[in-house]
Amino acid sequence: MENPDSSNGEIMLNLIKGRHAIRDYETNRPVSEALLYKIIEAGGYAPSAENQQPWRVILVKDQAKQRRIGELAVERTIELFGRITPRQEIERRLNYVRALPSRERTIDWLITGRRFEYIKGEPETDGAPILLVLVVEATHVGNSQPTLRGTGGVYGWSSLRHSIIAGSMFLQNCWLAATALGLGACVSSVQLDHYDDVREISELLGIPHPHWTPIMCLAIGYPKFPRVRGPPRQPPEEITYVDTWGKNWQPQKKSMK
Numbered sequence: 001m002e003n004p005d006s007s008n009g010e011i012m013l014n015l016i017k018g019r020h021a022i023r024d025y026e027t028n029r030p031v032s033e034a035l036l037y038k039i040i041e042a043g044g045y046a047p048s049a050e051n052q053q054p055w056r057v058i059l060v061k062d063q064a065k066q067r068r069i070g071e072l073a074v075e076r077t078i079e080l081f082g083r084i085t086p087r088q089e090i091e092r093r094l095n096y097v098r099a100l101p102s103r104e105r106t107i108d109w110l111i112t113g114r115r116f117e118y119i120k121g122e123p124e125t126d127g128a129p130i131l132l133v134l135v136v137e138a139t140h141v142g143n144s145q146p147t148l149r150g151t152g153g154v155y156g157w158s159s160l161r162h163s164i165i166a167g168s169m170f171l172q173n174c175w176l177a178a179t180a181l182g183l184g185a186c187v188s189s190v191q192l193d194h195y196d197d198v199r200e201i202s203e204l205l206g207i208p209h210p211h212w213t214p215i216m217c218l219a220i221g222y223p224k225f226p227r228v229r230g231p232p233r234q235p236p237e238e239i240t241y242v243d244t245w246g247k248n249w250q251p252q253k254k255s256m257k
């Protein structure tokens with residue numbers, strides 16, 4: 001009989017590999033607060049330096065606010081892919097999409113911003129019913145957690161970098177939890193990549209920016225279509241070096257179980 005720990009390991013690995021970016025949702029199918037609670041709770045189990053927990057989540061329930069955040073995502077996408085990035089470059093990046101019609105559609109969705117309409121949460125574009133905004137402490141990292149309050153950042157080694165790393169782990173936990181619960185999700189940052197947008201979203205949500213900074217959003221909902229495949233990944237032997245930069249690892253695959 002297989003030992004239970006190793007079968008849990010397989011379940012976990014399958015969950016990790018089965019998580020995909022979902023951008024089409026059943027907008028009118030609500031996600032219960034009980035599920036949302038579990039997702040945010042899972043986020044909070046992420047590690048953070050000194051257990052600083054330098055994060056806050058804003059659950060955007062106001063439809064007008066969600067729409068505005070989505071509009072910023074669409075506007076920036078049009079600027080980035082529709083105006084700044086040359087078409088050949090977009091084609092080069094998407095050449096892993098073998099079927100030409102699918103590649104053309106993806107390109108069209110990027111240059112028109114359609115790809116990120118889901119962030120608005122509107123049924124006409126299969127929007128996500130839930131939008132979370134992850135905010136991290138930017139200037140006094142450590143103050144966000146009562147037992148460390150007053151010490152964080154004082155000695156100079158708790159930086160924004162710590163918050164961003166921890167916040168990313170928080171969101172990944174949320175994303176995996178959502179997947180495990182049968183939901184779809186997708187993180188997005190395009191609406192928070194430009195300083196002006198960070199400021200606008202901070203004002204919209206009353207975030208005390210710049211001390212606290214919104215870094216990413218997580219859309220959540222029931223997926224409209226099942227997605228079984230995502231973009232390809234580089235295998236470990238391509239991204240791992242041994243002892244020296246550029247000296248690729250050659251794993252002995254036979255011994256892998």
Ligand SMILES: Cc1cc2nc3c(=O)[nH]c(=O)nc-3n(C[C@H](O)[C@H](O)[C@H](O)COP(=O)(O)O)c2cc1C
Pocket residue numbers: 019020021022023115116186187188189190191230231
């Ligand atoms: C830092 C970061 C920023 C991202 N920004 C966006 C975004 O603005 N909009 C979006 O729809 N997806 C965004 N994504 C999702 C990625 O496009 C997606 O995870 C990646 O293409 C791999 O696909 P997969 O998640 O299905 O494996 C972002 C992911 C990360 C980690």
